[in-house]
Amino acid sequence: MAKQVVEFIRELFKTDGFIPLHAPTFQGNEKRYVTNTIDSTFVSSVGEYVDEFERKLEQFTHSEKVVATVNGTSALHTSLYLAGVATGDMVITQALTFVATCNVITHMGAEPVFVDVSPVSLGMCPHALDEYLQASARLTETGCIHIATGKTIKAVVPMHTFGHPVELEKLSAVCDKWHLVLVEDAAESLGSYYQDKHTGTVGAFGALSFNGNKIITTGGGGAVLCKRKEDGVRAKHLTTQAKVPHPYEFYHDEAAFNFRMPNINAALGCAQMEQLPVFLANKRRLAAHYQDYFENTQFQFVKEPSYARSNYWLNAVICPDTATRNELLTTTNDAGVMTRPVWQLMHRLPMFADADRGELTYSEYLEGHLVNLPSSPVTHFS
Template identity: 70%
Template sequence: MSKVSIVDFVRDIYQTNDFIPMHAPTFNGNEQKYVLETIQSTFVSSVGKFVDEFEQKIETYTGTAKAVATVNGTAALHAALYMAGVRAGDLVITQALTFVATCNALHHMGAEPIFVDVSPVSLGLCPKAMDEFLIQHAQVTDNGCIHKQTKRRIRAVVPMHTFGHPVELDELIAVCHKWNITLVEDAAESLGSFYKGKHTGTLGDFGAVSFNGNKIITTGGGGMVLCKTAELGAHTKHVTTTAKVPHPYEFFHDEAGFNYRMPNLNAALGCAQMEVLELYLAQKRVLANRYQAFFENSDFQFVTEPDYAQSNYWLNAVICPSVAARDELLTQTNDAGVMTRPIWKLMHRLPMFKDALRGDLTQSEHIEAHLINLPSSPIAL
């Protein structure tokens, strides 16, 4: 590593002696203008022009057939899983190395996770590990993919594009086809990331994006379901708006739905943020390149995008040579007012998921013990 300390390096990047957060929202465009316009219109809730406009902007940018705005990313993933056919009692394959929201969405619909290891290439779900787990523990029947020990259906798989780095989607899709499992992408962190030229969240039947305050663009709180077809999108929109049948004044709901609508106020913020997304992506790529150069020729391995992908570099990360080195770096930076943090605890270490089925998690455990996230807010060019 350079003789310059990481604290001095980060402070030089952001040109401040104040506290440096992990990822702060940036508002330098039309955010105030659009939000004020929404307030003045009085359409601040779930009906208003900015909701439609925001969905259209996401459709255009990602290339998805239909984007459906929701109140947050967890709601988007819950709706995506519901639309994919996941129901109470089902099993869903996902990674133990993920943010808890991935598993919370499963829990609240009565499904349970199966944890499979991640790939060192992407830090996301490993297709080889998934296939090996299924070969050992599952069989395809007339009723779908069945877990042999519990006799329960493995309905779907949810890979998460960790820190914005796309997973190996072609290989995962092939495994899904082999085992008759539906692919739902947790693209919460990966707006602006592309897999072989296609935006993340658009290769599965459904994808879920987050616009939380710490994401690359934010609506304050918000999410989006990306749907593979217009028909699926129309149904998703219906289900997430309480399944209300349109009528000038009567209330009739034709199925049990969700009140997951994104308020117009949040969508106004999102429309303004979309106008500067490309700038943020460029700024974050420059930042990632500077980190990579800083850690070059050191014992610390900076996490770069896979060869097949273009990442948004949402959160920059470095893999430390030892647990002791990780702890030392965490202490050094946080004591100096530069926020760094370890990666999430593996999901099976949390009390509510401790009994979940799982395969070998060697790679996940190594990353959990060695990885640190670095300050990643967009920088001035």
């Protein structure tokens, strides 16, 4: 059936040429706004577009405070720093994620711990999280302690896989029970909602990404979503080298980060935000076409959870077996239709091979069965 899938995707995207997995769309004010920054000479981290981009994100997500950063990785780093993660701590995340999630934990001097994902969301499973904690942790006056090592388990970082929101209410309940800080890796989920709440706004902090392959792009960029305004004020301070405002003096009151988004990138982001509702509508139409096509086939199309509204950042199918997955990947890519498998699980990478982990049954199943399909927000769907 792989050849029929190629034909179907070519008909969807109406091209005989190469079809990327997810390409950016520039059909608005991108050139005009970027040219404005060049003409103004304010292309770095001071400029009106940075403030405007943050305001647009606050209005769209209903986050109390948004701070734009240079990329999604730095946004997650800032979020974990604000959550109090320190050297020697442990942070629980999912094995099925992009490597940046775990790199940030490591670069902070902490250790990742891996739990399984849920068939409901493809993101962190609340039952797997609670089962791991029941077996491996205990609560003390100083916090949640890992029994085997005596280290503090500080935070939990679920990732909204392919834009599908995790079961946030259940995860929040587990975090509250074990006195853990919930930090959402919302890199892939701008425009996704858990019930009526935008992803990244349920936990104490959330991290967005605006890489070139995301639903909107600033070239490279990210943002920290803060549940409390005072945390947003501190995030902005930390990401600008902790410089104390002054007309000309340079005084910094703590060791901080150079993570602020440049004005020229924010200009691109402002133009993209103007088109975001159209991108979201077109991506949902694309997902509906995929869902209809794969209905009653050997492939299971990945649908949004019943409690959520997904941005369908990357569409995906689950194949009946690994051989079928491999055939689909080979046939599509040989035909110039880009598909990809899910990431290799984090504990299979050499730098995380010794990380503690719970049972990863469903993560391992997806690793051998899932294929992502072309998902660019094209505009010709009706």
